[in-house]
Amino acid sequence: MPTISGGIHLALSAILAHSHAMEITEHNVANANTPGYRRQSVVYSASTATASMFMEGGPLAGQRGTGVSIDRIDRFNLQFFDGRYRAVSADAYQSVAQRDVLKQLEATLAETSENGLIPTMDQFWSSWSNLAADPTNLALRAQVLDYGKDVADAFNRRSTQIRQLQSDQDLAIKDSADQINQMATEIANLNAEISHVLSVGDQPNDLLDKRDLLLDQLAQLSGAVSSEQANGEVMVSINGHALVVGHDTFKVKTVQEAPNNFSSIRWEIDDVQLNPPSGTLKGLFTARDTVAENQLTGLNTLVSSLISEVNTVHTSGYDMNGAAGLPFFTGTTAGSISVNSALQPANLAAASVAGEPGNSLNASKLADLKLAKPAALGATMGEYYNAQVTSLGITLQSATQNATHQNLVAKALSDQRESVAGVNLNEEAANMLKYQRAFQAASRVLNAYDEMLDRIINGMGLGGR
Amino acid sequence: MRITQLMMTNGAIQHMADNQEMMHKLQERIATGKNFASASDDPVNASISLGLRSSLKNIQNYLDTNEQVADWMNASEFSLEKLEEVSNKAQNLILRGLNDSLSGAERKNALAPDMRELLQQALEFANMKHNDQFLFAGVYTSTQPFVLDESGAAPTIVYQPRNLALPTAPPPGINRAIQRTIAPNQTISINVMGESVLKDFLQGLSDAQQALLADDRTALQNSLTAVKLGLVKMDEARTSNGARLRQVQSVGDYLEKSQIEAKSLLSQKEDTNMAEAVMMLKGQETTYQAVLQVSQRAISSTSLFDLLR
Numbered sequence: 001m002p003t004i005s006g007g008i009h010l011a012l013s014a015i016l017a018h019s020h021a022m023e024i025t026e027h028n029v030a031n032a033n034t035p036g037y038r039r040q041s042v043v044y045s046a047s048t049a050t051a052s053m054f055m056e057g058g059p060l061a062g063q064r065g066t067g068v069s070i071d072r073i074d075r076f077n078l079q080f081f082d083g084r085y086r087a088v089s090a091d092a093y094q095s096v097a098q099r100d101v102l103k104q105l106e107a108t109l110a111e112t113s114e115n116g117l118i119p120t121m122d123q124f125w126s127s128w129s130n131l132a133a134d135p136t137n138l139a140l141r142a143q144v145l146d147y148g149k150d151v152a153d154a155f156n157r158r159s160t161q162i163r164q165l166q167s168d169q170d171l172a173i174k175d176s177a178d179q180i181n182q183m184a185t186e187i188a189n190l191n192a193e194i195s196h197v198l199s200v201g202d203q204p205n206d207l208l209d210k211r212d213l214l215l216d217q218l219a220q221l222s223g224a225v226s227s228e229q230a231n232g233e234v235m236v237s238i239n240g241h242a243l244v245v246g247h248d249t250f251k252v253k254t255v256q257e258a259p260n261n262f263s264s265i266r267w268e269i270d271d272v273q274l275n276p277p278s279g280t281l282k283g284l285f286t287a288r289d290t291v292a293e294n295q296l297t298g299l300n301t302l303v304s305s306l307i308s309e310v311n312t313v314h315t316s317g318y319d320m321n322g323a324a325g326l327p328f329f330t331g332t333t334a335g336s337i338s339v340n341s342a343l344q345p346a347n348l349a350a351a352s353v354a355g356e357p358g359n360s361l362n363a364s365k366l367a368d369l370k371l372a373k374p375a376a377l378g379a380t381m382g383e384y385y386n387a388q389v390t391s392l393g394i395t396l397q398s399a400t401q402n403a404t405h406q407n408l409v410a411k412a413l414s415d416q417r418e419s420v421a422g423v424n425l426n427e428e429a430a431n432m433l434k435y436q437r438a439f440q441a442a443s444r445v446l447n448a449y450d451e452m453l454d455r456i457i458n459g460m461g462l463g464g465r
Numbered sequence: 466m467r468i469t470q471l472m473m474t475n476g477a478i479q480h481m482a483d484n485q486e487m488m489h490k491l492q493e494r495i496a497t498g499k500n501f502a503s504a505s506d507d508p509v510n511a512s513i514s515l516g517l518r519s520s521l522k523n524i525q526n527y528l529d530t531n532e533q534v535a536d537w538m539n540a541s542e543f544s545l546e547k548l549e550e551v552s553n554k555a556q557n558l559i560l561r562g563l564n565d566s567l568s569g570a571e572r573k574n575a576l577a578p579d580m581r582e583l584l585q586q587a588l589e590f591a592n593m594k595h596n597d598q599f600l601f602a603g604v605y606t607s608t609q610p611f612v613l614d615e616s617g618a619a620p621t622i623v624y625q626p627r628n629l630a631l632p633t634a635p636p637p638g639i640n641r642a643i644q645r646t647i648a649p650n651q652t653i654s655i656n657v658m659g660e661s662v663l664k665d666f667l668q669g670l671s672d673a674q675q676a677l678l679a680d681d682r683t684a685l686q687n688s689l690t691a692v693k694l695g696l697v698k699m700d701e702a703r704t705s706n707g708a709r710l711r712q713v714q715s716v717g718d719y720l721e722k723s724q725i726e727a728k729s730l731l732s733q734k735e736d737t738n739m740a741e742a743v744m745m746l747k748g749q750e751t752t753y754q755a756v757l758q759v760s761q762r763a764i765s766s767t768s769l770f771d772l773l774r
Contacts, residue, residue: 032470106503111515118515122522129526133533133645136598136606322628351604355628356641358598358606358656364646370523371649382519390512393504400505411479415472422469429769 004456006066007449013067014442017044020070021435028423036213038077038421040205041431045071075205079228081417082212086219086226088413090278092406093220097283098291099403101169102396105292108161111389118382118389120154121306122370123147129367131350135360136320141345148328148339155303159334162296169288170262176221176281177254177265183218184236184249187211191233192247198232218243223278239277241267262288291395298388299334305374306381307337313369317349317362325349325362470768477760484753491746494737501735510734517731524724527648531717534645534655538710540595541657545703547590552666552696555583559673559689562682569680577677584670588613591663601659602626603641610659611667619675622667624660648716653709662702666695 021042031037049063110116127144134140190211197204211234218224218236224243226234236244243250252274254263265274265281276282307329314328326347331337352361370380377384494500504511561567562576591601591611598606605626614623642654669691676684 102505106505112501112503112511116515118519119522122519126522126526129530129646133530134596137596353604353628353641356604358602358604358643359641361644364644364652367526368646368649370519383516386512386515386519389504389515390508393506393508393511396505397508416466418469418472419467422467422471424467424469425768425770429773433773 004449004453008446010065010067011442011446011449013047013069015439015446017042017068017070018435018439018442022432022439024073025428025432025435029425029428032423032425032428034209036209036216037423038075038205038209038212039423041074041076043071043074044068073203073205075203075208076421077208077212078417078420081413081420082215083225085410085413085417086216087278088406089216089410090219090223092403092410093280094223094278094283094286095399095403095406097280098287099283099396099399101165101284101287102291102392102399105162105165105287105295106392106396108165109158109295109389109392111385115154116389117154117158117385120147120150121381121385124151125367125370128363131348132360132363132367135350135363136357138345141320141348141350144348145339145343145345151306152329152331152338155299155334155337158299159296162292162299163335166260166262166288166292169284169292173265173281173284173288174254174263176284177252177263180218180222180224180238180243180265181249181251183214183221184243184251187214187218187234187236187244188247188249190214191244195231195233195246204232219279221279222274222276222281239275241272241274291392295388295392296334298385301376302381302385302388303334303337304332305376305384307331309369309372309374309381310366313362313365314349316352317365318351318354318356319349320346320351320357322355323347324354473763477763480756481753481760484749484756488746488749488753491742491749495739495742495746498737498739499735500737514731514735517727517734521724521727521731523649524720524727527646528717528720528724530645531647531713531720534647534653535710535713535717537595537600537655538706538713540593541600541655541706542703542710544590544593544600545657545699545706548587548663548666549696549699549703551583551587551590551670552692552699555580555587555670555673555692556689556696558583559685559692562673562677562685563689572677572680577674580670580674580677584613584667584674587667587670591659591667599626601657601663603656603659604643605641606643611663613667613671620671622664622671624664626659647713648720651716653712655709657702657706662698663695665691666698669695 021044024040024042028039045068047066047069049065051063111118124144124147127140127147131137131140131144190207194204194207194211197207215224215226215234215236219226222238224236224238226236226244228234233246234244235242235246241250243252251268252265253268255266256262257264265276266272267274276285310329311327314325317325319325326342326349327340328343329337330340348363350363351357351359352365353359370382373380379387493502501507501511558576558580562572567576588611592609593600599608599610602608602610603626605628608626610624610626612623612625614621642658643656644652645655646652669688672691673685673688676682676688
């Protein structure tokens with residue numbers, strides 16, 4: 001039997017449901033710019049109907065509606081996009097990290113400027129050639145020593161700077177390991193909360209947003225992948241090794257490794273080395289261990305050829321006093337090369353025969369080393385270093401292009417995800433209007449009931465007075 | 466596709482940033498006048514330009530050497546020319562001395578001092594220095610080559626240069642040549658062999674003076690032969706010196722030509738084509754303005770919220 005109070009409840013359910021929907025709209029608008037936020041929407045359903053009986057009508061007259069109730073609050077999300085987006089953006093982050101480090105490396109080497117290593121070496125060879133034209137000139141001799149020092153300094157500086165760059169990346173890698181642990185802990189905590197909320201039948205929408213954002217960041221950092229389980233928890237792994245399982249985390253640690261004391265990342269539980277498949281970390285590892293290291297190795301190869309070639313020729317000549325030449329360079333690597341401190345300008349071995357001041361054949365020979373092709377290099381020293389610089393340039397160029405392209409792909413996927421899950425203010429405005437109007441209508445109905453009650457209580461005859 | 470506010474804003478920012486980056490690159494190209502600032506901008510051309518720079522430096526070295534070598538050889542030529550003049554004067558003097566009409570006293574008092582004077586001049590030119598190095602001392606450029614030793618009965622010309630490292634050893638039989646590299650794998654001797662070309666001539670002058678003093682016409686006749694032979698040798702030396710100088714000059718010409726070629730190639734590889742770059746910047750500017758306009762509208766366009774009462 002319809003009751004007035006039943007009608008009031010019906011109107012009330014509509015008022016409550018729509019004011020709740022207004023809140024959801026407000027929540028969406030408020031989070032229009034929150035990273036990782038997925039828009040939510042209210043799913044209404046008519047509440048359980050009751051059978052009509054008694055005076056309303058005979059049996060089978062139909063059921064009587066009891067108003068509206070909120071079924072659930074939906075969260076717009078496409079899991080397929082998440083996985084794809086994470087994989088692509090991990091690749092993009094790897095290229096970006098690599099590009100940034102390589103850019104620094106290239107700037108450090110500054111080969112295309114006047115301070116490049118090739119111009120510096122050329123100057124050294126030139127000074128020998130100048131000396132060859134005027135072998136008794138002490139000023140020219142002093143110049144050879146100065147330019148020799150410039151060459152040694154140039155190698156020293158590059159070696160130091162590459163090492164510095166490597167240790168900067170090393171620090172970043174150590175930080176990343178801490179970040180991985182921290183994010184793993186947060187994800188495990190969120191797992192616990194989410195499965196708890198789900199188990200009582202609720203939708204933990206905002207917790208899911210938070211966890212998805214963390215998973216995005218973790219993928220971008222380390223190329224981690226995740227899979228959701230039936231209870232709503234995610235399992236996270238990096239390169240096949242579990243990081244988060246349910247409420248548990250498997251942490252990583254950093255270990256200093258020989259020979260350079262750079263850090264590697266290892267799993268605490270089994271001491272196996274973590275090789276990130278993609279992400280910023282992979283970029284950092286590649287830049288530190290492959291590209292920078294190759295440049296340094298190349299420099300060292302070049303330096304050892306330079307030292308042995310120059311010293312061989314220099315010791316075969318004779319100085320201004322007729323004494324045999326001393327080794328010109330000392331040291332063995334780019335870091336340790338220096339001009340023999342015992343050398344004075346008069347000690348430069350320009351002559352090929354002892355006691356011939358006008359003889360400069362040995363200086364010519366030293367100048368000609370510029371065009372010599374040491375067996376260890378297979379090219380002249382200039383060409384060898386030129387090839388090194390060019391290969392770094394090509395690596396950087398392709399890293400830059402990869403970064404651009406992968407960012408475009410990641411952006412396209414992110415746009416697609418955003419297209420589904422993002423907040424559109426026009427839509428929210430329209431929804432707001434929709435809910436507002438429904439709320440107003442329900443209030444109007446409530447008003448009508450009020451008047452009906454008024455009629456019943458105050459206006460129905462005067463018999464009882 | 467459903468478009469959200471975030472997509473609009475991010476897109477606008479992205480497009481503005483992309484355009485700015487392109488403008489920045491063009492600005493850099495125009496401001497520096499170079500097509501690339503670092504190897505990664507254009508690895509292939511950067512590699513070529515590094516190589517070209519290096520060979521340009523090389524060419525410059527050879528050109529510098531070339532200049533110095535030419536200077537040295539011109540100085541030798543000048544000295545030899547002067548020595549030939551002395552030789553001609555000396556021959557005239559000797560011929561006059563051989564004249565029967567002259568008395569012994571005249572030879573001794575008039576001609577011998579003149580000859581002495583000529584000998585001094587000849588010694589001066591034979592000991593000429595270029596850039597503080599003796600021209601005719603072979604590789605022993607710090608030693609004065611010719612000295613008149615008057616300690617004995619007959620004055621002799623001593624050729625002094627010897628290996629400094631072996632002071633007691635006798636000087637080598639021949640003058641050692643000074644070698645200079647004027648082009649890749651091209652080495653030439655730049656000096657005139659002082660001992661073989663000049664020593665006998667100088668000795669001849671000295672002998673002539675002694676003969677004039679002693680009024681010894683046979684000896685005077687002999688000295689004439691020596692002086693004449695000296696002239697022939699000097700002529701030969703000048704010819705050879707001139708031939709080598711021409712070689713140096715032609716190498717220099719070749720080097721200069723390749724320098725110009727390498728420079729223009731380098732400029733082609735790395736210098737900005739200004740007209741092109743400025744036009745591109747102009748075009749980019751127009752695009753950028755348009756992007757700014759569009760972005761401004763996209764970001765600030767009214768949403769439904771603004772229009773609701």
